[in-house]
Amino acid sequence: MRLKKYTDYALRVLIYTASKPEGELASIKEISKVFDISENHLSKIVHQLNKLDMLTTIRGRSGGIRLAKPPEEINVGDVVRKMEDDFILLECFDRGSDHCVITPACKLKHVLNDALQAFLQILDEYTLQDLLSNKSRLRQLMDITD
Template identity: 75%
Template sequence: MRLKKYTDYSLRVLIYTGSKPDGELASIKEISKVFDISENHLGKIVHQLNKMGMIETIRGRAGGIKLAKSSKEINVGEVVRKMEDDFVLMECFDRDINQCVITPSCKLKHVLNDALQAFLTVFDNYTLEDLLTNQDELKQLMNIQD
């Protein structure tokens, strides 16, 4: 199983933002610098996370981004599901392109579906708070000052 970079970067934005001291805003520019990700790409991710209610954006000169809710309320599985646009593992998962003749009686698609559900269930068991338990180390690595 593989997650798209969009999802990876979304989780990094949440980790970075969740590592900031209470009330301190993060900026797309600083996140871009820390993770070496294009500001343009991060802008799209921040927009999506804002629409999802995960982060809050504050406009203006002193603006930035911050978590919209507590880190224990942000479920990693929910973020992954909303950031991934599909979970087509093989042709048989996509009705539009499926040309496999054995699809109607194939058991493999059921095995793969079970594997996908198990994969996603692991994410469901974690919140952003779980990803921030080593916050001192994360802050040091991301150059965040208290």
């Protein structure tokens, strides 16, 4: 299973934002600098996280972004499901594709589907808060000061 960079970056944005001191806003510019990710790409991610009610965006000169809810209410499995546009592991997972001649009898699709469900089930056991258990070290690495 491989997650898209889009999902990886979304999780980084959430971790960064959650690592900021209480009440302090994050900016796309500073997140871009810390992770060396294009501001334009991050803007799209922040926009989607805002639409999903995971981030709140504040416009204006003193604006920025912050979590829309406490980190313990943001489930990692939920984030991954909402950021990934598909979980097609093999051609036979795609309903519109029937190129493989053994699809009607093949068990591989079922085995991989079970593995995918187990992967997502493990992610469902974690929240953003769990990813912050080493918050002081994260803040140090991301150069976030009080």
